[in-house]
Amino acid sequence: DTAVSQTPKYLVTQMGNDKSIKCEQNLGHDTMYWYKQDSKKFLKIMFSYNNKELIINETVPNRFSPKSPDKAHLNLHINSLELGDSAVYFCASSPKGLASDTQYFGPGTRLTVL
Amino acid sequence: DAKTTQPTSMDCAEGRAANLPCNHSTISGNEYVYWYRQIHSQGPQYIIHGLKNNETNEMASLIITEDRKSSTLILPHATLRDTAVYYCIVRPSRGSGAGSYQLTFGKGTKLSVIP
Numbered sequence: 653d654t655a656v657s658q659t660p661k662y663l664v665t666q667m668g669n670d671k672s673i674k675c676e677q678n679l680g681h682d683t684m685y686w687y688k689q690d691s692k693k694f695l696k697i698m699f700s701y702n703n704k705e706l707i708i709n710e711t712v713p714n715r716f717s718p719k720s721p722d723k724a725h726l727n728l729h730i731n732s733l734e735l736g737d738s739a740v741y742f743c744a745s746s747p748k749g750l751a752s753d754t755q756y757f758g759p760g761t762r763l764t765v766l
Numbered sequence: 767d768a769k770t771t772q773p774t775s776m777d778c779a780e781g782r783a784a785n786l787p788c789n790h791s792t793i794s795g796n797e798y799v800y801w802y803r804q805i806h807s808q809g810p811q812y813i814i815h816g817l818k819n820n821e822t823n824e825m826a827s828l829i830i831t832e833d834r835k836s837s838t839l840i841l842p843h844a845t846l847r848d849t850a851v852y853y854c855i856v857r858p859s860r861g862s863g864a865g866s867y868q869l870t871f872g873k874g875t876k877l878s879v880i881p
Contacts, residue, residue: 695871742809751858757809
């Protein structure tokens with residue numbers, strides 16, 4: 653059973669396109685996150701959602717928007733893709749969004765912008 | 767900014783214990799020490815966390831010094847599948863603002879388990 657899943661695993665697209673990455677968790681967790689891992693392998697938080705409310709939003713371009721249709725899903729929409737958006741994007745979830753919660757990560761989506 | 771310092775890389779012979787150090791000299795009283803690892807091309811995986819006392823689970827042991835300024839993650843019998851980047855992360859134990867929810871990853875230690 654996959655706890656946190658992401659689709660697609662690989663995404664290759666042209667500059668200027670709009671794309672979405674989907675994330676689903678079957679753990680019954682209240683909070684979900686998106687992280688970005690760049691070419692230098694640094695992992696940085698982008699967003700988190702708790703009960704459909706955005707609770708943190710790091711300094712990412714507004715071309716990126718998280719959307720949560722229900723508690724089990726947090727999708728990442730990216731408009732007007734740029735070369736610098738190429739990275740691996742990880743979705744994660746945690747039980748209550750508490751500072752002490754353990755986060756569980758998905759397998760990642762490798763986005764390549766040409 | 768990461769609040770921890772770890773060696774860039776380490777080697778360990780297969781079957782031996784791997785001891786990964788972490789310095790967190792500015793840790794405050796309400797902050798946990800968390801360890802995650804990232805195996806190549808996979809998402810980060812939770813290993814263990816602790817506040818003051820030493821902790822042990824099925825994956826590893828965590829030894830925290832009495833002054834809490836450093837800790838050591840111990841993999842008792844390293845296998846080739848333990849080859850990964852290991853991240854030591856300091857997090858508050860109670861939520862207090864948006865920053866308390868996030869995991870702040872540093873550069874980690876690249877552990878290579880050698881046959």
